[in-house]
Amino acid sequence: MDQAGIIRDLLTWLEGHLDQPLSLDNVAAKAGYSKWHLQRMFKDVTGHAIGAYIRARRLSKSAVALRLTARPILDIALQYRFDSQQTFTRAFKKQFSLTPALYRRSPDWSSYGIRPPLRLGEFAMPKYEMVTLPETHLIGTTQSYSCSLEQISEFRHQMRVQFWRDFLSHAPAIPPLLYGLNETHPSHEKDDEQEVFYTT
Structure with a gap:
């Protein structure tokens, strides 16, 4: 090697x-x-x-x-x-x-000082674009789950898939644009967990 x-x-x-x-x-x-x-x-x-x-x-x-x-x-x-x-x-x-x-x-969470894991080889950071959307009336559902920091990566995808399935199964028609909003807070019940709120 x-x-x-x-x-x-x-x-x-x-x-x-x-x-x-x-x-x-x-x-x-x-x-x-x-x-x-x-x-x-x-x-x-x-x-x-x-x-x-x-x-x-x-x-x-x-x-x-x-x-x-x-x-x-x-x-x-x-x-x-x-x-x-x-x-x-x-x-x-x-x-x-x-x-x-x-x-x-701190009210803001800056990425200053964060050292992401090093990746060697064919890894490229995703491209991003900052946009300001016009004011829009959104209709949706907020759901939540709690997990430890170690579980958040494995649960994130499963939960989002489940939340979208639930949301779309009750939608009369699928709109042309869909948004997923994510917010995380420390859990009020367990100090070693966080509560993740996901809005579809």
């Missing part, structure tokens, strides 16, 4: 283990290389230092947990392997320019 393939596999593995101990020694053992060789290979292929990448991804995952759950900040810090809330706060502020508490309470 070429270097890019090795690092691609390692990136996938890292993404599933960010809440577990990831010393350079055990990451190197997983990859089957010495830590010195792995660090050099990772930097050559990605342009990033492996330790800094892992830390940035852990902080990004913790930022999502801060916004989408009501879990205590210390619990989130410990989950993503920070040894204290103070250490977590220092690292978080360095990456996001806000303390975790201010980040959670």
Whole structure:
């Protein structure tokens, strides 16, 4: 396997283990290389230092947990392997320019500081276009479900398909334009879950 393939596999593995101990020694053992060789290979292929990448991804995952759950900040810090809330706060502020508490309470959720997972190969970010729609009267149904952060990716598609089936089965005619509106809030019942509202 070429270097890019090795690092691609390692990136996938890292993404599933960010809440577990990831010393350079055990990451190197997983990859089957010495830590010195792995660090050099990772930097050559990605342009990033492996330790800094892992830390940035852990902080990004913790930022999502801060916004989408009501879990205590210390619990989130410990989950993503920070040894204290103070250490977590220092690292978080360095990456996001806000303390975790201010980040959670901020009325806007900026993508500033978020480090998405690295993707090697044939992945292209989707193109987007910002538009302002004319004022329109919409008729629809809002449904919701609750899930943990780990479940949100697998549930999202299933729930949307089900919500659209329900909505369209009761529609007298299918309109020329359909909209799906998504909003997420921390759950009021469980602090480690979020409630997802989807309007068809």
